[in-house]
Amino acid sequence: MAHESAGMSTFHREGSLEGFKGIFIVLFVLFLGLAMASTLCAQNWRNLLPGAEGARSMWDGVRTAVYTVISQLS
16 A cells, blocks of 8 residues: 555656646747847847846756746746
8 A cells, every 4th residue: 555655646746747847848948939039139138038147158048047937936
């Protein structure tokens, strides 16, 4: 019985992580598109993304912005 309950909690955690990964991927693609469009228009995209002001690269800035938004959702 202990094994079955441990399996249920592990399954629940994996489902939660899949939802988090899905939200992360969608937000990452949206913010990356915004950053790339702003770069092509010669705009400073870091002012548009929350938390990305101090990032050194576009990837780090977009990742920081996604984590900032996700932390505000929960």
